[in-house]
Amino acid sequence: MSGPGPAAPEAGDGRRGRPRSAAADTAIVEAVLRLIEEGASIGDLSMEGIARAAGVGKATVYRRWSGKNALLLDVIRSLDDDLPPARGVSVRDDLVAMLEHLRHRGLVKRHSAVFRTVLTHVQAQPDVWREYHDTVIRARREAMHAVLRRGIDRGEIRDDREIDVLADLFVGPMLARALLDERKALPEGLAEQIVDTVLEGVRPRP
Amino acid sequence: MSGPGPAAPEAGDGRRGRPRSAAADTAIVEAVLRLIEEGASIGDLSMEGIARAAGVGKATVYRRWSGKNALLLDVIRSLDDDLPPARGVSVRDDLVAMLEHLRHRGLVKRHSAVFRTVLTHVQAQPDVWREYHDTVIRARREAMHAVLRRGIDRGEIRDDREIDVLADLFVGPMLARALLDERKALPEGLAEQIVDTVLEGVRPRP
Amino acid sequence: MSGPGPAAPEAGDGRRGRPRSAAADTAIVEAVLRLIEEGASIGDLSMEGIARAAGVGKATVYRRWSGKNALLLDVIRSLDDDLPPARGVSVRDDLVAMLEHLRHRGLVKRHSAVFRTVLTHVQAQPDVWREYHDTVIRARREAMHAVLRRGIDRGEIRDDREIDVLADLFVGPMLARALLDERKALPEGLAEQIVDTVLEGVRPRP
Amino acid sequence: MSGPGPAAPEAGDGRRGRPRSAAADTAIVEAVLRLIEEGASIGDLSMEGIARAAGVGKATVYRRWSGKNALLLDVIRSLDDDLPPARGVSVRDDLVAMLEHLRHRGLVKRHSAVFRTVLTHVQAQPDVWREYHDTVIRARREAMHAVLRRGIDRGEIRDDREIDVLADLFVGPMLARALLDERKALPEGLAEQIVDTVLEGVRPRP
DNA sequence: TTATAACCGAGACGGTACGTCATGTCTTCTC
DNA sequence: GAGAAGACATGACGTACCGTCTCGGTTATAA
Numbered sequence A, B, C, D: 001m002s003g004p005g006p007a008a009p010e011a012g013d014g015r016r017g018r019p020r021s022a023a024a025d026t027a028i029v030e031a032v033l034r035l036i037e038e039g040a041s042i043g044d045l046s047m048e049g050i051a052r053a054a055g056v057g058k059a060t061v062y063r064r065w066s067g068k069n070a071l072l073l074d075v076i077r078s079l080d081d082d083l084p085p086a087r088g089v090s091v092r093d094d095l096v097a098m099l100e101h102l103r104h105r106g107l108v109k110r111h112s113a114v115f116r117t118v119l120t121h122v123q124a125q126p127d128v129w130r131e132y133h134d135t136v137i138r139a140r141r142e143a144m145h146a147v148l149r150r151g152i153d154r155g156e157i158r159d160d161r162e163i164d165v166l167a168d169l170f171v172g173p174m175l176a177r178a179l180l181d182e183r184k185a186l187p188e189g190l191a192e193q194i195v196d197t198v199l200e201g202v203r204p205r206p
Numbered sequence E: 001t002t003a004t005a006a007c008c009g010a011g012a013c014g015g016t017a018c019g020t021c022a023t024g025t026c027t028t029c030t031c
Numbered sequence F: 001g002a003g004a005a006g007a008c009a010t011g012a013c014g015t016a017c018c019g020t021c022t023c024g025g026t027t028a029t030a031a
Helices: A023-039 A047-054 A058-064 A067-079 A091-105 A109-123 A126-154 A163-180 A189-201 B022-037 B049-055 B057-063 B068-080 B090-107 B111-123 B126-154 B165-179 B190-200 C022-036 C047-056 C056-064 C067-079 C091-107 C109-123 C127-155 C163-180 C190-200 D021-039 D047-054 D056-066 D068-078 D091-109 D108-125 D126-154 D164-182 D192-201
Strands: none
Touching: A023 A047, A023 A058, A023 A067, A023 A109, A023 C109, A067 A109, A067 C047, A091 A109, A091 A126, A091 A189, A091 B165, A091 C056, A126 A163, A126 B057, A126 C022, A163 A189, A163 B165, A163 B190, A189 B165, A189 C109, A189 D021, B022 B049, B022 B057, B022 B068, B022 B111, B049 B057, B049 B068, B068 B111, B068 B126, B090 B111, B090 B126, B090 B165, B090 B190, B165 B190, C022 C047, C022 C056, C022 C109, C047 C056, C047 C067, C067 C109, C067 C127, C091 C109, C091 C127, C091 C163, C091 C190, C091 D192, C163 C190, C163 D164, C163 D192, C190 D164, D021 D047, D021 D056, D021 D068, D047 D056, D047 D068, D056 D091, D068 D126, D091 D108, D091 D126, D126 D164, D164 D192
16 A cells, blocks of 8 residues: 555656655645644635645645545545554454554544544545545454454354454444543543453343 | 524514514425435535525524524434433343434434434534534433443443443444444344343353 | 616516625726726736725625626726717817817826726727727717718718728827827827828828 | 847857757747637737647746747737838838738738737736837837938928828828728728828818 | 756746635615 | 525635746757
């Protein structure tokens, strides 16, 4: 995968003309992040304003991204590349690591603000949402599936449930907290709590 | 609480002049629903277009709602009044009923489209989102808490977990499916599957 | 003829809605005149700038005129309505009056600057130029023809030349001075000089 | 004066480096002429488009001319060098030859289109217009003055009028036709008709 | 022969203006 | 006084062109 970033300039031939300024790339993405962190709600994010904040001409933005959606999609993808959680010793540890990663994303201001803003914006555009879904979400889901399958193979996870449902049992609660609650609703130890409770069930243990 | 609907006209005194047309109220809300069902993405929803589709002047809309957010918030609330799930015989049945209600909302076109659209729109506006959170979400969450507390009292639910976490264990998975997956990801029997698996845990049963 | 002014609002029926602000009409046209008098060359005249100078939204301008050409065409027409020269006692007096009128237009700063600027702009757009030609120029030409025909009937003007050519013999010299020379090239007495010389011919009189 | 053509490259010293491509010079000027003949109105003439049509980089144009005005001014000057009318046997013949030259310029598509386009464009820029005036127009005017002075010396032209006025009496009518009328308004024999009528006057001859 | 320097086409750069559209407010007429 | 209509100032939309700049390359003269 090529990683996040602006669309390549048609990479046709011998690359003629003045090359695109990497500084402009950075300035634009940073401007978006800065604006969001400064509390810009989604409606406040205009291409006009982004270009202004980046000290860049509008055309320079449109040369790289086809519109606001494509830009925001890249911004959120840029935050996604950080740390794919490594493989731990037990399935329980892997699950905790994955949820802990999600939790941290929800806590770091830059991540949580950007995620909420961009998620809500992008979700409203079916095609852009599909693009996001097919890259970011799918990759994340497959990582989760791999962990679960390993657990099933090892006998640590029951094998009579669809793997999709199992995955959502772990991811869903963290998502609900992050989306529907305040940021303070993501306390230390939440990942472990979710993982352990889902593993053991909520019926009282004898 | 006054329930969903347009803001009262300042109900100051003897209510003089031509009374507000109830037909206009209906026409406006119906126009929003129709537009969304016809596939309007969120960006297509403009006050201009809503008034036009309702055959109503813009001022008539603004007289009732302070802006697009307030209008949409009322629209989503109007869909929420339908069927508060009744109390079943066991806690498990109550939980299934609540999730089944959520699942249906995700399946019915009007509900799912409106919910996604409006949620998306409203969430981006902090104050409006808070309003939505403090009425709709809180009420729903408290219903869930009541069910869970009953289960704890009866000994059907373990009592060593925070009730908020427990609630999200049930609601989260359904929300994740509804938000992140296709509509087809909400098959018959999903509510039971989630409830039973969370109750029993995902560890293999002996 | 309806006279200069912004396009009527489709004058369909009972004229509903808020009527257009006459103040805006005035402000826009005055802003154009002011900008030109302040030395704006043609390239400096932008709809953006005109609206700004008039303290008016762009849409308010576009609601009245379809574009810059239509607006400038109206501006120039507004300057044209001044004083259709009255009928004098002799043909020679009529001709002098007409040329004197042209000469004054070239001298008054507002007129000359606007005329040059707008004429220049309008002439470059074939369709707009045609419109200008078919209204302003044609009317002026026909007035001149009427004068000349009266002269021919009276025996004061030779009848062996096309009337178009005769007209241009009088108008052309003044136009050449106004267009090709400095403003100082339109001295007092020029109209008389042209008319008399053309009438008598440039051959030495015996 | 060195005649029309792009600005010399600062002619400093021993002229090092790759010399400018004469082909580019030609291509640019030809591109302008072609675009105008193809019906480009003045607004359609952009440096961007000119460079594109000439198959040349924008910098190559700007290296030769300081801007659009300077380029167009050179284009029109390039059309002006053609055929200075020769000296005939009588003053009347000289005048006819000069006006016939003007008439032809108005008839040939390339000339008339370019002239109108460039004149209108250049006239709006005071300094560029002055440049045009001081070279092209002045030269032409002085040729006319020379003819007229010869006529005065010979006794063929009256000597009680300013020579400027006399010149405009001949040039003005042709200019008026060319600028204000259709191209068809420049019929064969028009030059003779103007010259003879101005010479003899428009009063009926006894 | 090898620098050196100005040229070349291409195209990115920060700007400005285009003409359209939506915002929320206001103004007028009709019911 | 409510309602429909629509004008109002504001400001973002995405495109085009401005004049400058920067790239990889070419083509001359000067060392």
